[in-house]
Amino acid sequence: MIIDGKKTAEKLREDLKKKIIDLKSTFNSVPGLTVILVGDDPASKIYVKNKEKFSKEVGMNSEVIRYPKNVEESVILDKIMELNKDKKISGILVQLPLPKHISKKKVIETILPAKDVDGFHPVNVGNLSSGYDSSIPCTPLGCFLLLKKVEKNLSGKHAVIIGRSNLNGKPMAQLLLKENCTVTITHSKTKDLKEECLKADIIVAAVGKPKLVKGDWVKKNAIVIDVGINKTESGIVGDVDFDEVSKVARAITPVPGGVGPMTIACLLNNTVECFKRANS
């Protein structure tokens, strides 16, 4: 089975569109997302454009604030504090990576946790790891929703996550723990990655190494979620060798068309959730 992230994301956006119509009739206002983009990183520019496009498409208010790459850190922090106070703004996202002279930590910690649609603020990270209600980082949330489409009951499954980033690996582990999975987080210092993967009922690969996971690394009937987006001479490929692994796995996400489209849909979902919490 090939897990269709594009279709699943479309369905999620359709559902959000309906929810936003309902919210508008109840509260006479709609969720608002503000994205801050610093500099002109080509990949970030594409991501931000898509975030703007899809948030408008589902009926939200959407604004992108752009700054040149030499903008002072204090300008960004002041803008975030202004947005924190603005009742029309439900969610704030500062696109990463940021130029070196701007502290990612300070930026993330300045965003009000209730408006942190990325789920990166330490309060949200803590809430997720404690099992409380919080914004959940968009990429792992997207992976999780795709996984649940294949397998409703994840209890007792052995999940192996490749990569320990704050963006994906660590929050993914928390989501799977909450579902009673046994979770192994692997990383660049893991002794025998192939051996770890062979124990997995679920593999989530998020390391940025093209076609790292091979067919003989995967147990028959495992579910494989590929977060990788790697530019190679032969085009965009994931962290999983799709041709090999798709012959062994029970279900697999393609690249492109797997996790990627889910990430923005989950961002829109998080913005709606922030709006609902703010109005409840």
Ligand code: GUN
């Ligand atoms: N850059 C790449 N992915 C992300 C993301 O999920 N959130 C933010 N803020 N920046 C990113």
